[in-house]
Amino acid sequence: MSIPLLQIAGISKSFGGLRAVHKVSLSVPPGSLTALIGPNGAGKTTLFALMSGFIRPDAGQVLLDGQDITGQAPDRNAVLGLTRTFQIVQPFAAQTVRENIAVGAHLHLPQRAAALHYADGIARQVGLEAQLDKLASDLTVAGRKRVEMARALATRPRLLLLDEVLAGLNPQEIAEMIPVVQGVANSGVTVLMIEHVMQAVMSLAQHVWVLAQGQLIAEGNPHAVTSNPAVVEAYLGHGTAERLRKAAAQAASQGASA
Amino acid sequence: MKDLRAIAVFVVLVGLIPFFTNSGVTLNFVMTALYACLLSQAWNVLGGFGGQFSFGHALFFGTGAYAQAIAQMQWGVNPWLALPLAMAFSAAVGGFVGAASFRYGLKGSYFALVTLACAEVFRIVAVTVPFTGAGVGLMLPLQESAANMQFGSRAGFVWLMLGLVTLALLVTSWLKHSRFGAYLQAVRDNEDAARAVGVNPLRVKLAATVISAALMGAGGAFYVQVFQYIDPGIAFGAHTSVEALVGAIVGGLGTLWGPVLGAICLHILADLTRNLFGALPGINMVIYGCVLIFIVMLLPRGIAGLGRYNPLRRKAAAATTTGEPRA
Numbered sequence: 001m002s003i004p005l006l007q008i009a010g011i012s013k014s015f016g017g018l019r020a021v022h023k024v025s026l027s028v029p030p031g032s033l034t035a036l037i038g039p040n041g042a043g044k045t046t047l048f049a050l051m052s053g054f055i056r057p058d059a060g061q062v063l064l065d066g067q068d069i070t071g072q073a074p075d076r077n078a079v080l081g082l083t084r085t086f087q088i089v090q091p092f093a094a095q096t097v098r099e100n101i102a103v104g105a106h107l108h109l110p111q112r113a114a115a116l117h118y119a120d121g122i123a124r125q126v127g128l129e130a131q132l133d134k135l136a137s138d139l140t141v142a143g144r145k146r147v148e149m150a151r152a153l154a155t156r157p158r159l160l161l162l163d164e165v166l167a168g169l170n171p172q173e174i175a176e177m178i179p180v181v182q183g184v185a186n187s188g189v190t191v192l193m194i195e196h197v198m199q200a201v202m203s204l205a206q207h208v209w210v211l212a213q214g215q216l217i218a219e220g221n222p223h224a225v226t227s228n229p230a231v232v233e234a235y236l237g238h239g240t241a242e243r244l245r246k247a248a249a250q251a252a253s254q255g256a257s258a
Numbered sequence: 259m260k261d262l263r264a265i266a267v268f269v270v271l272v273g274l275i276p277f278f279t280n281s282g283v284t285l286n287f288v289m290t291a292l293y294a295c296l297l298s299q300a301w302n303v304l305g306g307f308g309g310q311f312s313f314g315h316a317l318f319f320g321t322g323a324y325a326q327a328i329a330q331m332q333w334g335v336n337p338w339l340a341l342p343l344a345m346a347f348s349a350a351v352g353g354f355v356g357a358a359s360f361r362y363g364l365k366g367s368y369f370a371l372v373t374l375a376c377a378e379v380f381r382i383v384a385v386t387v388p389f390t391g392a393g394v395g396l397m398l399p400l401q402e403s404a405a406n407m408q409f410g411s412r413a414g415f416v417w418l419m420l421g422l423v424t425l426a427l428l429v430t431s432w433l434k435h436s437r438f439g440a441y442l443q444a445v446r447d448n449e450d451a452a453r454a455v456g457v458n459p460l461r462v463k464l465a466a467t468v469i470s471a472a473l474m475g476a477g478g479a480f481y482v483q484v485f486q487y488i489d490p491g492i493a494f495g496a497h498t499s500v501e502a503l504v505g506a507i508v509g510g511l512g513t514l515w516g517p518v519l520g521a522i523c524l525h526i527l528a529d530l531t532r533n534l535f536g537a538l539p540g541i542n543m544v545i546y547g548c549v550l551i552f553i554v555m556l557l558p559r560g561i562a563g564l565g566r567y568n569p570l571r572r573k574a575a576a577a578t579t580t581g582e583p584r585a
Contacts, residue, residue: 052454078456086454093446094512103444106437107456115437155455 003031003066005159005190011050020046022214028192033185035201038193038211038234044194045087048161052084053077078107081158084166085148091136093151098132100147104154119154126150126180142173162193166200178203259433261514269424276413279481285412291525292419298505298517299426300473305503306511308466309446313475314373315502317380318348319494322475326482327396328389339409341479348475349468358469375438381494393422395489398482407483415484423474429469430514442466504546508553510562519561
């Protein structure tokens, strides 16, 4: 068994009296496409910020490819091959799509022309080639989500943390985006995504972690996790799993008696 | 490259002016206009490309001016050598102020206030300590010769200033076409996003402050050479800070020609009003204030941004964007 690309061990972070993330441990195998799910406010985005270095943890460790990167600045992590996107898109609004992506490409390409040229290829990969010369601020939400991803991809990451790239998209846009994410994973980039859109999680992720109130409550393959009573309760409220089971049993017995 | 060609044309056109006129008034106008350009260009590096609005760029101007005067009068340095030295001193002060503010995450109005306060601190220090001549200031001895950077005619100063403006234009053009410039604009537009893709915002902003300060210091050194006098009020007063930032904002932030356009327009305006309103002191500051309000309200991209409202270009842009993003 190869060493995990990303391993976090017992990581915790509190904001005042709020335990946003509490003793979370997980490891992401290289080459995998995995997902982190959980109800709103579970601490998913905080966990991403802890992994990528935007927030320093109170306790615990982050290891990238066996190297301790706990609390290391995000720009240093990007050099090591770990980068992230933002749930609330953060484009360089005054710049064109090509310029946005080129900023990422500059990590490995000092020459301006080379970075701009490299941006073209990345744009093609995420389906942005028609928008290359538009200002990032002129794009739709879906377009901006692609810019987020393209800019991160241009840094040639080993591990890409995608924070809700599908949030705010309509069903058609989601359907178009899923293959893009799949394509990124197929190109050899390890992807860990936060996602609310279960359709995407079910079709994309090989392994899922469920975070609720700052703690991991379940993990496994997507189908096992979604039928886990603890997960159902975390999403739908205490006692829901029991009620659902009863309702299902009732429906089944009525069906049998009819 | 297109920018380099435009810069070359500009340099040749302005550089030829002294061959066509001996009029002291005209050459003086050209020289002071170029001087205003340099200040605005210097401010534009940090304020326009870096998005860090300094209200105290006089800090670097004054440092350069005093360094230029002191190097000659007290250390016996030739003015041509004193000029790079003055720029280096300003850059060092820029590095210090930048490190102190950005290290602790000061942004926006806080950064503006810190620079304003630093300029004021330097002014007060310059009034008190002896080596700046205290409140009396320093008077550069008159020794007219090109080797001494004291030209007999205004033409020499025009060319010297043109050289400095060209340097600033080349630096700005480099910002537009380099990785450093891309990083600087990325940090301006969104610091977190920049960090996520490997940009160290502290380093980038610090470097921009140093460059901006060095150019501003050149402006200060030039001032001393032309007027042969500097005192704490001229060196570190708010007037220079305002002149630098208004020119850049009016002309167009983060553009190559914006600060040049803005500074020249304001300079013409100030000259006109001075002729119209006679000796009302400080009338140009009143005008600056009004123009600034007008520009910020109506032309947030400055004069250089006017080109973007070209209706033909708008139509062309609309034509290419009829298909919604396929996202």
